[in-house]
Amino acid sequence: MTEFHYSVDADGVATITWDVPGKSMNVMSFDGLRELDTCIDKLLADPAVKGAIITSAKPDFAGGMDLNVLAELRDTAGDNPAQGIFDGIMETHRLFRKIERAGMDPKTHKGGKPIVAALPGTAMGIGLELPLACHRIIAADNPKARIGLPEIMVGLFPGGGGTIRLAYKLGAMAAAPYLLEGKAQEPKKMKAAGIIDEVVAPDDLLARAKEWVLGAKDSDLVKPWDTKGYKVPGGAPYHPAGYMTFVGASVMVHSKTWGVYPAAKALLSAVYEGLQVPFDTALKIEARYFTNLLMNPSSGAMVRSLFVNKQALEKGANRPDVPDERVSKLGVLGAGMMGAGIAYVSANAGIEVVLIDATQEAADKGKSYSTEILDKGIKRGKVTEDRKADVLGRINATTDYSALEGCDLVIEAVFEDPSVKAEVTAKAEAVIPETAIFASNTSTLPITELAKASDRPEQFIGIHFFSPVDKMMLVEIIKGKETGTRAVAKALDYVRQIRKTPIVVNDERFFYANRCIIPYVNEGMRLAKEGVAPALVDNAARLLGFPVGPLQLVDETSLDLGAKIARATKAAMGDAYPDEAVDEVVFWMVEQGRLGRKSKAGFFDYDDSGKRLGYWPGLTERFGRLDEQPELTEVQHRLMMAQVLEAVRAYESGVLEDIREGDVGAILGWGFAPWSGGPFGWLDIIGAARAVEICDDLEARFGPRFKAPQLLRDMAAKGETFYGSKAKAAA
Ligand code: NAD
Numbered sequence: 110m111t112e113f114h115y116s117v118d119a120d121g122v123a124t125i126t127w128d129v130p131g132k133s134m135n136v137m138s139f140d141g142l143r144e145l146d147t148c149i150d151k152l153l154a155d156p157a158v159k160g161a162i163i164t165s166a167k168p169d170f171a172g173g174m175d176l177n178v179l180a181e182l183r184d185t186a187g188d189n190p191a192q193g194i195f196d197g198i199m200e201t202h203r204l205f206r207k208i209e210r211a212g213m214d215p216k217t218h219k220g221g222k223p224i225v226a227a228l229p230g231t232a233m234g235i236g237l238e239l240p241l242a243c244h245r246i247i248a249a250d251n252p253k254a255r256i257g258l259p260e261i262m263v264g265l266f267p268g269g270g271g272t273i274r275l276a277y278k279l280g281a282m283a284a285a286p287y288l289l290e291g292k293a294q295e296p297k298k299m300k301a302a303g304i305i306d307e308v309v310a311p312d313d314l315l316a317r318a319k320e321w322v323l324g325a326k327d328s329d330l331v332k333p334w335d336t337k338g339y340k341v342p343g344g345a346p347y348h349p350a351g352y353m354t355f356v357g358a359s360v361m362v363h364s365k366t367w368g369v370y371p372a373a374k375a376l377l378s379a380v381y382e383g384l385q386v387p388f389d390t391a392l393k394i395e396a397r398y399f400t401n402l403l404m405n406p407s408s409g410a411m412v413r414s415l416f417v418n419k420q421a422l423e424k425g426a427n428r429p430d431v432p433d434e435r436v437s438k439l440g441v442l443g444a445g446m447m448g449a450g451i452a453y454v455s456a457n458a459g460i461e462v463v464l465i466d467a468t469q470e471a472a473d474k475g476k477s478y479s480t481e482i483l484d485k486g487i488k489r490g491k492v493t494e495d496r497k498a499d500v501l502g503r504i505n506a507t508t509d510y511s512a513l514e515g516c517d518l519v520i521e522a523v524f525e526d527p528s529v530k531a532e533v534t535a536k537a538e539a540v541i542p543e544t545a546i547f548a549s550n551t552s553t554l555p556i557t558e559l560a561k562a563s564d565r566p567e568q569f570i571g572i573h574f575f576s577p578v579d580k581m582m583l584v585e586i587i588k589g590k591e592t593g594t595r596a597v598a599k600a601l602d603y604v605r606q607i608r609k610t611p612i613v614v615n616d617e618r619f620f621y622a623n624r625c626i627i628p629y630v631n632e633g634m635r636l637a638k639e640g641v642a643p644a645l646v647d648n649a650a651r652l653l654g655f656p657v658g659p660l661q662l663v664d665e666t667s668l669d670l671g672a673k674i675a676r677a678t679k680a681a682m683g684d685a686y687p688d689e690a691v692d693e694v695v696f697w698m699v700e701q702g703r704l705g706r707k708s709k710a711g712f713f714d715y716d717d718s719g720k721r722l723g724y725w726p727g728l729t730e731r732f733g734r735l736d737e738q739p740e741l742t743e744v745q746h747r748l749m750m751a752q753v754l755e756a757v758r759a760y761e762s763g764v765l766e767d768i769r770e771g772d773v774g775a776i777l778g779w780g781f782a783p784w785s786g787g788p789f790g791w792l793d794i795i796g797a798a799r800a801v802e803i804c805d806d807l808e809a810r811f812g813p814r815f816k817a818p819q820l821l822r823d824m825a826a827k828g829e830t831f832y833g834s835k836a837k838a839a840a
Contacts, residue, residue, distance in 0.1 A: 113144040114166075115151055121159040122319050123152050128166035135171040137235045138178050139197070145239075146204050152222060153212040160223035160322035162315065163243060169254065170226075173234025176263065176416045183403055194403050198268060198396040205242035205270050206392070209332055218335070223325035227318040229311065230254040233293065238271035240305070241278070244330045247318050248296035249311035256305065257293025264411025264784065266376035268399030273391045276380045277334045279303060280343030282354045288376055289362065334388040345384045355381055369654040369784045371405045406794045410786025413832070414776055418769040419610055425601055427613050427767060429594035434602040436460055440516040440541065442533045443523035444475020444506065447550055450578025451520055453479040456503040458607045463505045463512045472506035479504060482579060513540045518599055520572055522550040530554070531562035538564055546599040548572040552623060553677060556589035556616045567593035572600050573620060575778060583777035586613045587620050610777055612770035614759075618681070621765055622778035625755040625788070626662075627674070628814070629779070631691045632751035633659025636744060638694050640735035643712060643724040649744040654782035659748065661721075664711035668698045687814060697731065746803050749791070750815055752781070754804070756788035761820045768831050789831040797824035 112135075114126045125148045129135045152161050165171065186193025213221030226240030228248040237258055240246045248256065258267040258275070266272055267288065275284040279302070286292040287304070296308045309317045333339045344351030355377075362373045379398040383391030402408050418426075437460065441452045444466035452464045452475060466472040483500060486492030505512055513519060519537050523529050534547060541547075548570050549559050560569035571587025586600040597613060604611040614621045636646045637660060647658025663671060672695050679686045698704075698711065705711035706719060714722040756775065759765045772787025785791035792800050801822055807815035824830070 110144045110147065112138070112141040113148050115148045117155075117158055118319075120319070120323065121157055122322050123148075123158050123161040124315075125149075125152075125161055125163045126166050127164070127171065133167065134169055134231075135165055135167060135236070136173060136175040137171065137239075138175050142201060142204060146207075149204065149207055149224075152224075153207075158222070160225070160325065162225050162227050162318040162322060163239070164227040164315065164318070165229055167229075169230035170228040170232035170240075171234070171236025172231065173236055173259070174269070176412050179265075179403070179412065183409065191400055191404050195396055195400040198399055199393070201269050202392045202396060205239065206389070208239075209242045209244075210335075211244070211330055213327070213330060218331045219327045221327065221330040223322045223330055225318045225321050227314050228254070228256070228296070228305075229314060232256045233259055234267065235269045235271075237304075238267055238269035238274070241271060241274040244325065244332075245307070245321055246305040247307040247309060247314065247321065248299070248305050249314045250296060250308050251311060252295045252297070254296055255293040256296060256299045257291060258287055259291040259293055261289060261291045261372055261376070263415045264370065264372050264408045265402060266372050266379070266399070268395065268402075270392055270395065272376055272379055273383045273388070273395045275304070276384060277339075277341055277388065277391070280341050280354075281346075281351065281358065281380055281384065282343045284380075285354075285358055285361075288380070289358070289373055341384055346381050347385070351384070367651050367654065369407075369652070369782065371407055371784075372402055375399070375402045407784045407786070410790035410794065411784060414769075414772045414786040414790055415783065419773050419777075422612065422770060422773055423605060423610050425605065427770070428601045429598050431595050431598045434517075434546075434595065434599040435606055436518045436599070436603045438463070438516045438518075439603075440465065440513040440519035440537060442519065442521040442537060444472045445522065446576065447574060447578060448520075448522035449475035449478035450576070451522060451550070451574060452476065452504050453482055453500075454579055454607045454609075455603075456500045459503070460606060461503050461505075463507065463516060465507060465510065465513070467508065469506075469508050472508060476501070476504050476506040510536050510540050513537055516541050516545055518546050518548065518603055520548045520550055522574075525551060525553060527554055527559065527562075530559055534559070534562040534569075544568075546570060546596045548596075548600060550574055553619060553674060555618070556587045557591070560589045560591060566591040568596050570596040570600050571616070571620070572603070573622075575622070581777070582609050583622070583774055584609045584611050585620055585622055585774065585778070586611050587616050588613065589616050610773060612774040613766070614770070614774075615764045615766070617759075617762065617764045618678075621756075621759050621771070621774055624759060624764070625752040625775065625781075626779045628755050629748060629752040630659040630663050630671075631688055632747050634663065634691045634694045636747065637712070637728060638690060638732050640729075640733045641744065642734065642738060643728065645738055645741070645744060646748075649741055650748050652741070653745055653749060654784045656780040660712040660724075664705040664713055667705040667707055668695055668711060669704045671695045672699045694728075694732070698728075701727070703727075746807060747811065747815075750800075750804060750807060753788040753791060753800075754815065754818060757792070757818045757821055760789075761818050792821070793830040793832055797821050797829065801825045 112129045117123045127135045152158055182194055183190050208224055211221035211224055224243045225245045226243040230251050231254045237256055258271050260267050272288055275287060299305045300308050343354060346355050358377055362377055366373050375398040379395045383394050439455050439460050440463045441448045442465050444464050452462045456462045464472055464475050466475060483492050483497040519541060521530060521533050523533050546568050547563055550573060556571040560566040563569045569589060570592045573585040575581035575583055584604045601611055633646050637643050643660050647660050650658040675692050675695055703710040709715040709719060714725050716722055756771050760771060765771045768789040772789050775781035775787045776783050781787055801817045804815050804817035
């Protein structure tokens with residue numbers, strides 16, 4: 110056995126120690142489950158053994174199921190994948206049920222062997238589902254540990270019995286935040302919630318677990334759901350209180366998911382049905398819903414993009430093979446909105462930062478942004494005064510460029526003006542080491558052009574953050590024509606240090622993310638100008654799974670920014686500029702002083718506190734309203750294709766080199782419908798042939814911006830998918 114180890118001490122107490130070799134955190138695999146099964150059989154078969162402790166040799170108990178394995182499950186399940194998946198899940202249920210029943214007499218409930226879970230630290234996913242099947246859960250008092258069932262975050266639900274056990278244990282209402290929101294908490298809070306039984310000093314963990322095993326009575330081993338007449342707290346679905354819970358939960362799930370996430374609905378169904386039948390039937394119901402979910406292309410796409418590929422990119426899947434380039438001293442030029450955020454996330458990750466602005470006052474203001482974030486953290490009990498002092502101590506706010514001496518990376522975030530950028534590039538390069546890398550955070554200016562101001566263009570690169578920097582997890586790294594591999598490695602190592610997710614793209618107008626976002630919001634404004642009700646436009650996007658509709662998004666990012674970008678783009682593109690119709694709306698809105706949320710007036714009206722009150726009627730008064738509104742699907746196709754086709758074009762033209770980056774970047778960068786796994790994931794779900802059909806229809810009615818790219822036509826002709834045949838061919 111390699112993942113679980115079995116030993117018995119002199120007092121007849123077995124310890125089953127989970128210790129996956131070569132990993133800092135245990136994750137469950139199918140081999141692991143088989144080994145655990147063998148340990149349990151040994152325990153139950155040996156009359157000399159009184160009971161067992163299941164624990165971990167690592168500082169934490171477990172991170173969860175190995176989702177890579179889960180992702181493979183469907184592909185390897187043979188001709189009848191649903192049956193294969195269902196059988197696999199039922200095997201896990203049988204094992205956990207065996208632990209729970211622990212060899213006791215089914216009628217008298219006597220003669221079972223006590224099994225206790227002793228959790229030294231974090232226990233997530235199946236790392237909590239397994240303890241929930243044990244007779245007691247004891248955790249070390251470790252405030253940094255997190256215990257929870259986070260499956261919903263990657264488009265799944267706890268399918269190892271955790272859904273049913275938690276609902277039976279706490280009742281549907283109390284279990285809802287843990288199941289439907291993936292809420293994870295430290296041990297003491299999980300004890301207060303009634304999910305674990307005891308919290309003890311870390312050094313006492315195993316001794317206390319053993320003491321419990323030796324003292325356990327037959328009745329301590331019987332789960333409430335295995336006793337006669339057990340009533341679930343809060344009532345089953347047909348109890349008046351239980352009924353109210355499910356009405357409320359259904360509304361909550363729909364208002365949060367807009368009906369596009371299959372996991373939350375499947376989970377709710379499993380709990381609703383599971384609470385009305387005997388426990389073993391409930392587990393079978395959970396297994397059926399879980400199978401159904403794993404067979405849904407959305408869950409596969411979410412696991413792929415939000416877990417497997419995101420992690421691969423964070424670990425440097427596209428990093429050039431050059432030595433470690435981690436940053437020790439960072440220069441940030443420009444202490445405005447972006448520079449201040451970049452300084453904070455870097456100092457917070459332990460990097461020494463020099464934050465430069467044109468005046469000391471501006472530099473100090475930039476640093477005070479970190480103070481504000483840290484103070485908020487202190488208020489919420491997440492940050493200590495010491496930590497605050499440490500982080501602030503790492504930021505040197507100054508106007509003095511000579512402080513940049515010794516910086517191995519500089520990121521400029523000054524005004525979006527090539528001459529200002531050229532000036533600060535030259536000033537910084539006069540001071541920094543010859544080996545240092547210089548990066549620009551520009552959103553719109555070509556990196557290759559900006560690199561002309563540098564003496565070392567192979568050491569010049571784009572590191573494009575999204576606003577607000579401390580919240581947005583994506584960083585787009587842009588290679589100019591002359592950018593060298595060491596600069597790419599430096600940027601990737603830096604992004605890893607600050608624990609964000611990188612994508613690496615080539616240098617073309619608006620790079621990748623903005624290139625796709627702009628046509629999306631523009632299509633929204635075009636629809637509004639044509640007389641489509643603004644509520645239909647935004648809700649069509651919400652119903653596709655976007656966190657906000659395009660008009661609301663424009664209000665958030667501001668219309669004057671849109672006008673500025675439109676003017677600059679027009680100047681650069683001349684006659685090829687495609688968005689005159691949109692400009693009419695944007696420029697007119699700006700003329701009316703309706704700049705978006707920041708001016709408390711945009712496509713929405715706002716109250717004084719900035720709360721949205723409803724759509725502004727002035728837009729309809731100016732541009733009219735169609736008597737007959739278009740079908741929802743037509744609006745959705747337009748909004749979806751506007752951005753998806755741009756992603757395909759970016760891939761076709763080589764701006765994107767890896768579809769995984771296109772998908773992960775879209776979800777993290779602009780909230781692209783996560784259920785679909787990203788634009789390429791979405792295209793795979795509907796199929797290239799269907800996509801071409803939609804494009805042909807849209808092109809005929811709305812113009813060439815919807816023309817299907819040749820790549821998509823070729824794929825349709827050959828029956829290819831991005832992640833199937835195409836990805837395999839590339840590999
Ligand atoms: P900002 O106006 O808030 O900040 C720019 C700062 O640069 C100001 O504090 C200014 O005093 C300082 N500055 C100007 N000239 C300088 C000089 N010669 N030396 C030192 N400091 C100087 O702008 P921002 O929104 O932080 O944007 C900065 C950069 O980041 C721009 O290139 C922008 O395109 C890019 N960007 C912005 C966003 C966004 O959402 N705002 C997102 C991604 C990238």
